[in-house]
Amino acid sequence: MTTESKVNLLGLNREEMGAFFTTIGEKAFRATQVLKWLHQYGVDNFDAMTNLSKSLRDRLQEVAEIRVPEVIMDQKSDDGTRKWLFRLDDGNAIETVFIPDKERGTLCVSSQVGCALDCSFCSTAQQGFNRNLSSAEIVSQLWLANQLLGREPNGDRVVTNVVFMGMGEPLLNFDAVTSAMDIMMEDFAYALSKRRVTLSTSGVVPALNRLKERSDVALAVSLHAVRDDLRNELVPINRKYPIKELMEACRNYLDRDGRRRITWEYVMLAGVNDSDADAHQLAKLLKGIPSKVNLIPFNPFPNTHYKSSDRETILRFQNILINAGIITITRRTRGEDIDAACGQLAGKVEDRSKRRFRNIEVSHEQI
Numbered sequence: 001m002t003t004e005s006k007v008n009l010l011g012l013n014r015e016e017m018g019a020f021f022t023t024i025g026e027k028a029f030r031a032t033q034v035l036k037w038l039h040q041y042g043v044d045n046f047d048a049m050t051n052l053s054k055s056l057r058d059r060l061q062e063v064a065e066i067r068v069p070e071v072i073m074d075q076k077s078d079d080g081t082r083k084w085l086f087r088l089d090d091g092n093a094i095e096t097v098f099i100p101d102k103e104r105g106t107l108c109v110s111s112q113v114g115c116a117l118d119c120s121f122c123s124t125a126q127q128g129f130n131r132n133l134s135s136a137e138i139v140s141q142l143w144l145a146n147q148l149l150g151r152e153p154n155g156d157r158v159v160t161n162v163v164f165m166g167m168g169e170p171l172l173n174f175d176a177v178t179s180a181m182d183i184m185m186e187d188f189a190y191a192l193s194k195r196r197v198t199l200s201t202s203g204v205v206p207a208l209n210r211l212k213e214r215s216d217v218a219l220a221v222s223l224h225a226v227r228d229d230l231r232n233e234l235v236p237i238n239r240k241y242p243i244k245e246l247m248e249a250c251r252n253y254l255d256r257d258g259r260r261r262i263t264w265e266y267v268m269l270a271g272v273n274d275s276d277a278d279a280h281q282l283a284k285l286l287k288g289i290p291s292k293v294n295l296i297p298f299n300p301f302p303n304t305h306y307k308s309s310d311r312e313t314i315l316r317f318q319n320i321l322i323n324a325g326i327i328t329i330t331r332r333t334r335g336e337d338i339d340a341a342c343g344q345l346a347g348k349v350e351d352r353s354k355r356r357f358r359n360i361e362v363s364h365e366q367i
């Protein structure tokens with residue numbers, strides 16, 4: 001049997017793993033045993049799975065695999081942030097960032113090779129879009145981070161939170177992303193609570209509506225502008241799903257039990273979206289929606305004409321929101337010295353031909 005036809009078990013959630021074992025004529029409860037070996041003990045070979053019979057391990061060897069990308073770069077920032085470049089089977093490479101902070105260890109994962117959305121202030125956009133990641137490739141980022149950060153088999157967590165804020169638009173890779181999130185939250189795998197897994201989107205409205213039914217992870221929305229004319233320019237998918245529709249989808253998302261609030265990401269661009277009037281309008285827009293605003297100082301990258309707002313402007317903007325009763329924080333820039341900050345992830349995208357969002361139909365298959 002060739003590698004191509006083997007199932008990479010790292011990408012299967014509990015249900016899919018159960019179905020896999022049923023198909024090979026085994027009991028579905030094997031699923032939980034294997035999930036534990038893979039994700040809690042971090043094993044990368046079937047022989048280590050000592051509670052499976054030798055014949056089952058041999059069978060798995062034939063039909064399945066445990067395959068992770070290759071680590072091609074491992075950088076450590078002065079502030080402790082780690083950035084890895086992982087090489088995928090097809091030669092593309094993606095970036096994953098680990099951000100330690102007191103009790104918390106946040107892993108920022110990629111969901112696609114490159115990104116099709118073409119946001120004007122984001123360096124990933126300049127790489128163009130190549131393809132979606134598989135759920136195994138998404139989960140592998142967490143699996144590898146645990147190895148590289150030296151987590152003991154079945155030991156204490158080092159990654160306490162996962163954010164889908166790396167390369168790509170997670171809602172344009174719906175199935176793989178939701179399966180991967182299941183595995184992250186699965187008790188027999190990483191057992192992260194739904195509040196500690198955050199999906200960040202630029203606002204793919206139909207997929208957001210679908211997410212509401214499928215998952216209950218925390219949601220972050222990349223807003224960046226309060227007027228359609230400006231948001232069309234900064235986040236071009238706004239032309240398809242304008243602010244009003246986005247806000248309505250976000251309100252609906254919060255309608256379900258246990259969803260506390262939405263985090264709004266707002267990149268601070270000097271002279272573009274950082275006026276007092278913008279702040280007041282933002283407060284108005286968020287009225288009645290349980291919210292937290294993350295102001296992100298713009299992180300520069302080569303060939304950009306944007307500049308970050310200065311400290312004073314950011315503080316003023318923040319105070320207007322706080323005075324309007326909205327929890328607002330300014331995100332500390334982390335890992336800047338290794339280009340690991342928001343919007344600086346570039347990876348290595350082999351085929352950039354599909355670079356523009358305008359040329360990509362957001363079809364219902366995709367969402």
Ligand code: SAH
Pocket residue numbers: 119121122123164165166167168169170200201202220221222265266267296297298299300342343344
């Ligand atoms: N496509 C998803 C996931 C990417 S998240 C989304 O748009 O939400 C990456 C976050 O970093 C987004 O909020 C993005 O808008 C922000 N970002 C992108 N480029 C940036 C830059 N140069 N400086 C600061 N933040 C940036």
